[in-house]
Amino acid sequence: MGGRVATHVMDISYTPRRLTRETHFSMTYESEAVIPLEVGFRTLRIGKFIREENDRLLCCELRINDEKREIAMIRMVHYQQKLRQGYDKKDKSRPLAPGDLVLKKVVGTTKNPLWGKVGPNWEGPYRITLVAGNGAYYLEDLDEKVISHPWM
Known part of the structure; x- marks a missing residue:
């Protein structure tokens, strides 16, 4: 052809x-x-x-x-x-309360540099233990290990 x-x-x-x-x-x-x-x-x-x-x-x-x-x-x-x-x-947003499970954003210094772009962007799940105010929360993991400072 x-x-x-x-x-x-x-x-x-x-x-x-x-x-x-x-x-x-x-x-x-x-x-x-x-x-x-x-x-x-x-x-x-x-x-x-x-x-x-x-x-x-x-x-x-x-x-x-x-x-x-x-x-x-x-x-x-x-x-x-x-x-x-x-x-x-x-969007049906609702306030977070103690006992709710959330994911925590992985920020620059806590990311593993060996993973590069394909590394996870979120960690968790974590349980909210206390509302610190202004969108900040005290967290603990599911093994009840407390995270020392509040997260937003």
């Missing part, structure tokens, strides 16, 4: 993002990209290209780009707020 295989390559920099409604290319380089395919064929954008007019239009585009970035930032903040609201609606 001797034939040509047609491939389609799509670069994400030409695709507008749903969140900002702008392409990565336009947000980075402050102008829209012309793909190589458009240069070889007479498309609408290439057919109307006038070099002298292009410089003036690019200056106008540069003035507009700050506004585009600001609008994209507003959309992004709005999107993040909606995500947070959805998460907070589902």
Whole structure:
């Protein structure tokens, strides 16, 4: 079977993002990209290209780009707020009390350096023995060995 295989390559920099409604290319380089395919064929954008007019239009585009970035930032903040609201609606937090079992976060100095990235991020379970206040708790392991200082 001797034939040509047609491939389609799509670069994400030409695709507008749903969140900002702008392409990565336009947000980075402050102008829209012309793909190589458009240069070889007479498309609408290439057919109307006038070099002298292009410089003036690019200056106008540069003035507009700050506004585009600001609008994209507003959309992004709005999107993040909606995500947070959805998460907070589902979150059913309750205060921790003595007797509850919890996991303790493994922080930098207590991590075993030989494990690298694949080491555990949590230790436990631990039992809360006393509420110290402001989200801090005194803990003991399941063998009733007390941890000397409170944990948050």
